[in-house]
Amino acid sequence: DGGITQSPKYLFRKEGQNVTLSCEQNLNHDAMYWYRQDPGQGLRLIYYSQIVNDFQKGDIAEGYSVSREKKESFPLTVTSAQKNPTAFYLCASRREANSPLHFGNGTRLTVT
């Protein structure tokens, strides 16, 4: 079945460490997205990529980095520069310009 796989489901890290969240899709979608969700909040856009080897910052890109070397993969690195990294991270993809986003199951990151 086609879909978006995020791993791991739960991730724990110590403050000051970089951590990379995985996102893989087999939907053959060109566009991929990373959102962050905090308790009681909506989704805030971190980064997005419309084609391989190209990506753009979203509203809250500071302290994060991404790469898009393959169409299927869009990993997100949470760096030590991110002041409040503990959150629920959602990866999504979209088939074409006006179509809805399809989401992965998310990664819950806890940094202590």
Add this chain to the structure above:
Amino acid sequence: QKEVEQNSGPLSVPEGAIASLNCTYSDRGSQSFFWYRQYSGKSPELIMSIYSNGDKEDGRFTAQLNKASQYVSLLIRDSQPSDSATYLCAVLYQAGTALIFGKGTTLSVSS
């Protein structure tokens, strides 16, 4: 500033009633609108897409769009306890390439 506004709730309705969820957006040129449902601890799942003014029905769900008033709503008929969740409104802004989400409205359906 791109904004999508929703009442945070909670909105409480009895089983079998109609739940009405509302959303306003700031960019008059927006063309695509989506409603997602999110259960606690889970990722959002798409309920409805709407692109034209008027109503769009899918089972117990009806999305309503009024571009002149910059307003989109979701009606849930015959509400069930399983409908209890947070409902997120999302808007694709003109010339944008990403969806902007509201903070969501929490719906509670009591049996």
